[in-house]
Amino acid sequence: MKILLVHNNYQSKFIGGEDVVFWRELSALRKRLGEDNVLEYVVYNDDIKIFKLLFTIWFSRKHYNEIYKIVKKNNIDLVHVHNFYPLLTPSIFKAAKKAGAKTIQTLHNYRWWCISGIFYRRDCGICELCAQKKLPYPGIFYKCYRGSFLQSLVTALAFFFYKIVNQIRYIDKFFALSEFEYKEVIGLGLDPKKVILKPNFVSVENINISDKNDYIYVGKLDESKGVLELLKVWQKLDRKYVLRLVGSGELDGQINNFKSDNIIFLGKLDNKTTLREIAKAKYLIVPSLWYETFGLTIIEAMALGVPAIGFNIGTRIELIKNEENGFISDVKNLKDVIEKSYNFSDYEKISRNAKTFANNYSEEKIIADQISIYEKILNNNL
Secondary structure, eight states: OOEEEEEEEOOGGGOOHHHHHHHHHHHHHHHHHOGGGEEEEEEEGGGOOHHHHHHHSSOOHHHHHHHHHHHHHHTOOEEEESOOTTTTOTHHHHHHHHTTOEEEEEOSSOTTTOTTSSSEETTTEEOOTTTTOSSOHHHHHTTTTTTOHHHHHHHHHHHHHHHHTTGGGGOOEEEESSHHHHHHHHHTTOOGGGEEEOOOOBOOOOOOOOOOOEEEEESOOOGGGTHHHHHHHHTTSOTTOOEEEEOOOTTGGGGGGTOBTTEEEEEOOOHHHHHHHHHTEEEEEEOOOSOOSOOHHHHHHHHTTOOEEEESSTHHHHHOOBTTTEEEEOGGGHHHHHHHHHTOTTHHHHHHHHHHHHGGGBHHHHHHHHHHHHHHHHTTOO
16 A cells, blocks of 8 residues: 655744644654655645746646656555645646545645635634635635735635536545534535544653643634633733743734733744643643634643643534543633632542543554555445
């Protein structure tokens, strides 16, 4: 079995969860199947040339030809794509199929139905106005792609084109990362026979830190991540509640308005340092206001024995079991939940439960399942 993993990396200064998952998955598969049996094809948004992109975003002849050649030359059995937008385009699925390979796309976001990819709109909240529309014109009007009318227009027209010419027919299977996402995309019209539940894995070395005192947020400092809501709540808490924030984003310029002795901004950190910061915390706070497709940081924290606190939105309910491995809150009572968690009598128990739960997402288990799925697809058993 020979696999080609394909990914359109985001800009290097904004490395996202999709990028992290791709590189981890590539390494894990190579360890099990061998370097020569798992090839990669990666492009970077750092290389975008806007004028050229306006002509290639509909169908990239360059990447079509490259994928076709790689599949043919290396006798690739299966092409697994993580992200194709905007440089690769769905042309790569057609190329893979024409060259004789099976195709998979991991659904890291909802961009087939929402040009922002997250079903969230600034100053509105959860938004699915474009979900059932071939031309997602509300997304253009509200500038949902990077806050730009022009970029929103081009993205909306691109996905309208992909749907009109039925590019999706060249994708044999989709990986949904959670039960929530699985049900969501089927509700949006994907054939249930083409959707497979296959979560991400975590691989975290044990870090033993006995003195856990504070709370930590890890992620982009964006409105959709609920950072502003979190900071407003923290200003109402007693000074003994300390919050550390790791990350950067569109809210960097507003951060100074919230700095205090119990709100500490650590900025963007590398993965190893971030995990150590998480291990020092008593709880991970996950205030994201959109559905999310998984919750990689939640599982990483739990693997370190750090329970999570999150809103009762989307995948959070699936991963966080209230007072078992963390706490579930609604947006209005987050302050009460944090205060309840501070000296929670069964903290050691929920910390152990968090570790146990994270074992369900170990590299060994998930990659073994993924290889098994590959084999079934190639044998037409799925």
